[in-house]
Amino acid sequence: MLEPDRETGETVHIRFDETLIAARPEDTLATALIGAGELMTSRSPKYRRPRGAYCLAGDCGTCLVRVDGRPNVRACMTPVREGMRVSSQNTYRPRRLDPTAIVDKVFVKGMDHHHLMVRPRIANQIMQEFARNLTGFGELPEVVGERGCEHIAHELPVLIIGAGPAGRALAARLREAGIDHAIVDRLDRPQLRAAPALGAEAPALAPVEDVLADTGVFGVYPGPKLGLEGEEEGPDRALVAASEGGESSNHERLYAFRPRHLVFATGCREPMIPFANNDLPGVVGARGLLAALRRAGSRLSGRCVVVGEGEAAEG
Ligand code: FES
Structure with missing residues (x-):
């Protein structure tokens, strides 16, 4: 508790x-x-x-x-x-009631539903339907299509993924050096502020307000260049896709970052x-x-x- x-x-x-x-x-x-x-x-x-x-x-x-x-x-x-x-x-x-527990009582050695009631076919279909519904398929959303969505494309020199101490220390250095950058983290600001305080020796960190918070990266895709002969010169930038808005929010922002340098400061699990x-x-x-x-x-x-x-x- x-x-x-x-x-x-x-x-x-x-x-x-x-x-x-x-x-x-x-x-x-x-x-x-x-x-x-x-x-x-x-x-x-x-x-x-x-x-x-x-x-x-x-x-x-x-x-x-x-x-x-x-x-x-x-x-x-x-x-x-x-x-x-x-x-x-x-x-x-x-909630604590689980009628499916009876299956364990009936099939004490475990149930192999692939070989249960295989004939006649109709019996197998009924059994499969019953077993699948019993274990649960989940339920679809009550309402679909009500979520607003905004797309933002952003090219920048440096993108930092992760606003823990390492990510924010780097962001502070980049800011000092005048290098344009963005820092994203899937945690919201109260969660970022709840990180433990660092010791006096620790480097300065970029403020939590600078972080694009509540923004989870869900894909990092290779740049469009394929290294083919005759291909034009230019930076080969990965596409980093991120979503801001939280899972229960009605508005989502989809970011398509094209950073020149990408830094992973994602910590550990x-x-x-x-x-x-x-x-x-x-x-x-x-x-x-x-x-x-x-x-x-x-x-x-x-x-x-x-x-x-x-x-x-x-x-
Ligand atoms: S994802 Fe919520 S407890 Fe792990």
């Missing part, structure tokens, strides 16, 4: 399935749900394992929820908004420590959890077990 370590006085209300949750404006959906004791956000499609936020940094995809009728929104990357309708995915009601049931809700990565707590101005309450060592584990 989480509890506030600073009072803001403001409250934002969201509905998660049938439950009304009072969150704080600094919360993401993930911290609001964890704070309310709602750890499970979905079930995995095939084995119907319960799922909940793990990395809290947008990497693992275990925190997917449906928001205002839009499926597959990452709870850890989505700030709360008054009146949000949030639903768990691929679950029955009540939280690894999942191998142990039995490490995928169950309530098991979270320390680095992402610390950043989420800083962003939400919260601390952990109750007991928890820390596995591992190092800065994040000790934090």
Whole structure:
């Protein structure tokens, strides 16, 4: 569980399935749900394992929820908004009920549905239909085509992907040298500000305000030059495609960057420590959890077990 370590006085209300949750404006959906004791956000499609936020940094995809009728929104990357309708995915009601568990009881050695009821054909078709619907296909968005989209093309000398300490230190140097550049990060500004403070020896960083935040790069494509004989001289620039706007927003900006130099300062991902049931809700990565707590101005309450060592584990 989480509890506030600073009072803001403001409250934002969201509905998660049938439950009304009072969150704080600094919360993401993930911290609001964890704070309310709602750890499970979905079930995995095939084995119907319960799922909940793990990395809290947008990497693992275990925190997917449906928001205002839009499926597959990452709870850890989505700030709360008054009146949000949030639903768990691929679950029955009540959420903890899983009627498909009966399959494990009937087929104790596992079910090979490829060789089950293969004849007559009609029986096989019915069984396949039933089995597929039982495990869940997901649901389409309630409304389609309502999302506004804007396209922006941008040629520039340097593009930095990642606004952690390395990316922002480089951006500060480029600014000093008067070199035009852009720095993008898929985290929003409150998440970037929640990064741990660096020591006194650390280099100066570009301010978070300079970052094109909430902008995720989803593709880096080779430049158009193919190295063919007779091809015109000129820079062979990669196309970097990025999207700004967040998953639950109604407006999206699509950037097509053509940088002369491309710098990856993307950092590392939280690894999942191998142990039995490490995928169950309530098991979270320390680095992402610390950043989420800083962003939400919260601390952990109750007991928890820390596995591992190092800065994040000790934090
Ligand atoms: S992507 Fe949200 S917890 Fe990993």
